[in-house]
Amino acid sequence: STYLMDRGIQLWNEGQVQEKDGQTDDAINSYKQGCECMLKWLNYDKIASRANDLKKKTVMYMDHIEDLKKSKKQRVPAPAGNTGGSGEGGNKKDDEDKNQLNDAIKQCIVKCSPDITFKDVAGLDRAKQALQEAVILPRIMPQLFEGNREPWRAILLYGVPGTGKTYIAKALAAECQSTFFAISSSDLVSKYQGESERLVKALFELARAEERAVVFIDEIDSLCSARGQGDESESSKRIKTEFLVQMQGVDKNNKGVLILGATNFPENIDPAIRRRFEKRIEITLPEWVARKMILIGNVKKTKHNITEDQFEQLKELTEGFSASDLSNLMKDAVYQPVRDLQKATHFKLGQDGLIHLASPGEPGAYQGTLMQQEASKVAVPEVSIQHVINSIKTCKKTVGQADITRINNFTKQFGQEG
Structure with missing residues (x-):
């Protein structure tokens, strides 16, 4: 039975509503009970991928409980996302939050594995050529990219499921000798108001700090779907706006950063974000x-x-x-x-x-x-x-x-x- 898991998620959702309404004590209690249910459930759950996801969420909520307790001592309880507070205590809290965000993004850095290379990728010659032009050639032959001939800054890989979009990204990670950030939409979407756009910003700041970096975002359509839809939340709008701002910054200021997106549903990507991808390459079914x-x-x-x-x-x-x-x-x-x-x-x-x-x-x-x-x-x-x-x-x-x-x-x- 999944009762404990379902009950834990229900309590977390109730806590979010209570926190948004300013009911901090009730929210803490709901979050705590939800974590207790989930910890019990994790003793029985044998599906590794689901268990890992639930463990991360449980730790996230437990950390948030402590943050709420601290905020009660510092100021009047506020809805989630309110960044009130002042003075040195507020600055210290901001630094701690930023460090936590950076640590979360750093966990997505891939240690390059030499056992997958472009030679292992069957076909897809045009995609491999574009990635070599964007990442590998600028590193080993920088003299080729002068004047108006600049490396590609953003490439979108799209196609039907199972064609090797993620696989070719793994091959690039092994060959590029750059810091490789492998991100899925779930890594950047947080249930806490205001935190998702901060994660997006932290991702790009860390990438810019590297001499050369590749930011690979899988399932980018779920993060950057078309704006203006009736069921779109304010949080979703802010994420897309922040993503646009950061991608524009890469275009103008950072020659060593490549944004690599992958999607099965390219038609769902917001048009403004789609335009930021200079190369949009279909990963076709293999000949x-x-x-x-x-x-x-x-x-x-x-x-x-x-x-x-x-x-x-x-x-x-x-x-x-x-x-x-x-x-x-x-x-x-x-x-x-x-x-x-x-x-x-x-x-x-x-x-x-x-x-x-x-x-x-x-x-x-x-x-x-x-x-x-x-x-x-x-x-x-x-x-x-x-x-x-x-x-x-x-x-x-x-x-x-x-x-x-x-x-x-x-x-x-x-x-x-x-």
């Missing part, structure tokens, strides 16, 4: 050469007997598959030999001293199940082309024609193919 590279890459560490000619049999069968679809397909295919072992009714002892699959009536074959064999001596069959074909029957492509049409329409109006 056959790229698909083949992805298929081979996802089986090369596993014993297989698939030949080059046999891979060619998959050209038509994988048409319309995204990079993510192909990875999932091969993940299923490399499991097929294990399933063969589980379904097997006959085995035989090979000349290598290992136990192999056998057909009924085959010389040396004996009847039995996998679990009846000596575990350490069971040989795993190689992955074959038939295993891949069997997996294609169950692993369908996830990109629909409606999504492809939607992205194509955006590309015709505002973008270019990668």
